[in-house]
Amino acid sequence: MPNRRHFLSAAAAAAGSFSLPLAAFAQERQFAPMPGEWRTFDVTTRVDVNLSQGDTRVWLPVPSVNTDWQRSLESSFATNGAATRVTDGREGTGILQVDFAEAVKQPYVELTSRVQTRNRAVDWQQKKQAQLEAADRAYWLQPTVLIPTDGIVRETALKAVGDARTDEEKVRRLYDWVVHNAFREPTTRGCGEGDIKTMLETGNLGGKCADINALFVGLARSVGIPARDVYGVRLAPSAFGYKTLSGNSASLKGSQHCRAEVFLQAHGWVAMDPADVAKVMREETPTWIKTVSDPLIAPVYKGLYGGWEGNWVGFNMAHDVALPGSRLGKLGFLMYPIAEDKQGRFDSYAPDDFKYQITSKEIKA
Template identity: 65%
Template sequence: MTTVFSPKRADSRRNFLQKTAVALASSALPAINFAQSAAPTERKFSPVPGQWRTFEVTTRVDIAKPQGVTRVWLPIPSVNSDWQKSLESSYSSNGTARLEDDNSTGARMLYVEFAENEAKPYVELTSRIQTQNRAQNWGQKAAVAEDAATLKYWTQPTALLPTDGIVRTTALEATRGAKSDVEKAQKIYDWIVTNTYREPKVRGCGEGDIKTMLETNNLGGKCADLNALFVGLCRAVGVPARDVYGLRVAPSAFGYRELGGNSASLKGAQHCRAEVYLKGHGWVGMDPADVAKVMRQETPEWIKSSSNPLVAPVNKSLFGGWEGNWMAYNVAHDVVLPNAKGPKLGFFMYPAAENAAGRLDSYAPDDFKYQISAREITG
């Protein structure tokens, strides 16, 4: 059975989040002997908006060893903005499937339940989206301002993003001397780039437990850790901010291996970005975690400085924008999966599943048996 559906309206709380989505428009580094090598040639990285790209993203789940009733939840793109259009989706499955909305967070998902006697449970979800590059025009003022209730919502703490205690203390220290929200965001961005680092050994995209990171002074992680820290520090000093959870769908047009995905197999291509709301500018894209990724993994040597000619253009452009070879699923935290027996999710960026043995490991796609791929539609 194949079913096609398009984005729809939901209740008032859901509409509140959708309204927000439409606007989407130290030394903590470990002691490491950074290898010194010939300085790389400076590379261009300057995404410019203007050209929309269309992708079909397909997620296929096959439950290899079903145990009892099996439940699967797949994220569906729910962001519509001046840099992404979430279009129709379709699915096929031998289970009972339905579209679900987490009205408290704005996340959309496909929920599938398989009977315990189903020998080979499967579901395949295909979503069509359009993306474009994003770059902030700092000389142009935003035409529409967010309302106070929306902005307050994006300064509130979540389970993994507290805004008091060590988080607020760190944020106040990082933003010392800043007079405007733009200056606060810049100082926090620079603090993340200087004091945190990409840790390839972290599983998946990390957990985003920023309080533990700061308390243990273990500031190594991946995108869901480092960008969550950026968002939490912004919220702690009253700057509205949010994580944006998604997936790299194509290689980078600028030649950066680590800033793109292999469209044929997007295993491990999940990537979290961030946004801040800045007065006079609206929602602005940020990604200090990708700066750390280029520093750590783009070359065999761990690059020490963000002024390195390979890193500098990335560091500059990701304060205010990103490349459109990536799509967003949602901006959701503390997601409750319908009919789940396991705990809520800190964020919803990976396929999730449960059976009689418990929650499957979303960070182990080979064991979980899911594949994600993308196809660009041209012409």
């Protein structure tokens, strides 16, 4: 029987030597998401709690992000348990909590949320005077359990920004530093843990999105730039043909992905995703592409500095999540279905043992 209680750990290997990409994979590709029409999706998460013992509690993230690039609309659910809509944290993170008594046979819950998304891209030439309230600035600068902002994190950030003076210059250098030093490690379970202090102390900067984008966020916060992760899931194929930047709408249980944002006074909240640059470099072709100047990588490297594609939905921006009624500790982030019974917490990174399925359907006007 698979071990569904396997606790999550970041497994990363040191980068090896790479060969140049095959010519067949080095063709020019486009990746230039621009703001445009809204797309509407129904996102459904179905949990059939497997092998539970005793009373069981399930928590599902409910989309709760509302911005100029996402609208979180209505949600509905069906279950043979007792369900409650709850929130956690200052951001109002949406959570559906479902309790199942031991007597419930074949416990299940199905949550469907309607969302609207669209592409986003900052116009670097268009300046404005965006404001961030003092309390909000302090909040998006504070350290978290997995994202400290002192010690080796701040030391690394200061070296990376060098003599940069403006926040925009600092962000550019931090983005480049993360892209050139961190790398996608396919053997990392799930999306990783996001323990950036350990990453920097060990010198092992391999991981997935929760590691690489958390590293970017922590470095930015440590030098006084408000930054945050946005945790969600890919919903549909990429319009630009990149398979690694796509979601299979019929089965999204491995499509969780977090992104990042930084606040710049001249532009407001700006999209960033160095983790997806690393993903395309490592997994888009059979050959690990080493340079961002490669014609397959260059458009992504450029486009994900200030933009991202709207085939993705953000659930929340929360760190150190306290699940209501949980007998265990806080989560570093909430991006996956979570469940506990008397044995402990289920392994969210093993959806077929848990078990759960996530799907999406685009609603055409």
